[in-house]
Amino acid sequence: MRKLLEYFWPAVGLVAVVASFFLLYHEFKGESVGAEVWANLQAIPTSRYLLAGLSTLVAYAALAWYDRIALLHLGVKHINWLFISVCSFTTYALSHNIGASVFSGAMVRYRAYSTKGLTATQVATLVVLCSYTFGFGNVLLAGLLLTYDPALMQRLSGFLPDILTNPNTALVVGLSCLAFVVVYILGSLMHFRAIRL
Template sequence: MDFIWPLVGLVAVVWSVELLYKKLKAEAAVDPAVRALLEQGGVWDNIRTIAGVIAAKIVAIPPHAYLLCALSTLVAYAALAWYDRIALIHLKRQKGISWFYIATCSFVTYALSHNIGASVFSGGMVRYRAYTAKGLSAAEVAVLVALCSFTFAFGTILLLGLVLVGEPHILRPLVSLSPWFAVNETAARLVGVAMLAFCLLYTIGSWLHFKPIAFGKLEIVYPRLPIVARQYAAAPLELIGAAGIIYFALPDGSPSFFIVLGAFLMSFSAGLLSQVPGGVGVMEAVFLAIMPTVPAPSVFAALLVWRLFYLILPLVFALPVVLLFERSQLARAATPLEPRPPV
């Protein structure tokens, strides 16, 4: 069994590298002329073509915007590491696990799950490997994964509720994508108020120690109020950081950050629900519908920068970490145990 998991890790690395190439190729193929070159060229020719397209799209973005995008990425991934820390505090298992270890585990988890899809499954696999090595049980890791997922959902509901209350007209352009969005501004505001009411009810349940919610033998216990307070800080911080990458990569005169945040929340959530890695196609459709005044090439360029900072570069940096970890685990499994001295 000790040799199976390193093999699984190696397969995940190979799969991720292939996925990385396909993702870049799909982004470059938006231009019909480039698509024709990619269809005719070999792998190395395609890599050179893709590199040329990426260089042409990003060169128009000023250097200070890239710096802001990088800072936004750091904020987002730092908040994601906070998710894990919050869950460990909830489990009372934070002692003996350093911030560096948590941040590394979280970074690899989200770098892989954001690109591969099936975030609960793929993220759970990484966390299981990392946290069982620190003494957590499988049940505790399951609770950790569930609480991290809920923290993300909580932040999405909270911020999207604020967006719908403040900018209810954001849903109107999405009618072109689905008739489900054909609601007036009053109805949109009511949906936003309902989302904020859910967050308030969750907080009250923690404050007043509501009874656990039972589903058969499974019980969901309300986190303590200090945990909820941390969720109110960490979840919005991560989402604001991720949306900030797109906002700073857009040209001057683009919609406000609140609109960009709303478009990001809806498109990224739709991408996760559809299990489309990186939300390819979903995010473009939502952003183009919500921001028709922004030139389409600029929207594509901003989303390409977002994928570069939030998805691709983290994946590139995470792969060596996975290899080093699995190598150490493989070496540990291959080391024979020293015989005990006779009594």
């Protein structure tokens, strides 16, 4: 009975996904909108779908490395790469669809990593490190984009104050982001003392 219960919720999820596709198919079957959508989907070359799938795999592999980096920081080396990848994929897929990703992702990670012997404190540290690594990547990307194309912010001129959409401001922000990344990496390499808050 217990073995059967382990498969119950995954089966419910699978049935929900299949039912959703079935309902969408029948909803759009006779509609011109459905035909338009289908025609537009067919107009996309197969190579684009393959590149999108490959990009998704690479993105989830990068996200799995966030967990790996955090585990190495914690000194945990006994968890294999497959477990980390599955845990990371599940965490990000669920947390970004459920919402409140820090909390829902933390619960999934706690449930998974506690089976491998990690304490609640270690899992909390892992969650913070993964969130920080994700944020650090965003700062790096923002710095690169704003330095390469400062005029990019002008697209948001209707939503942000003019000072923030000014290309000169964008360039300063981009260079500041890159400076932060460089200082952080140098600090890590030179073993600067940690700042205590």
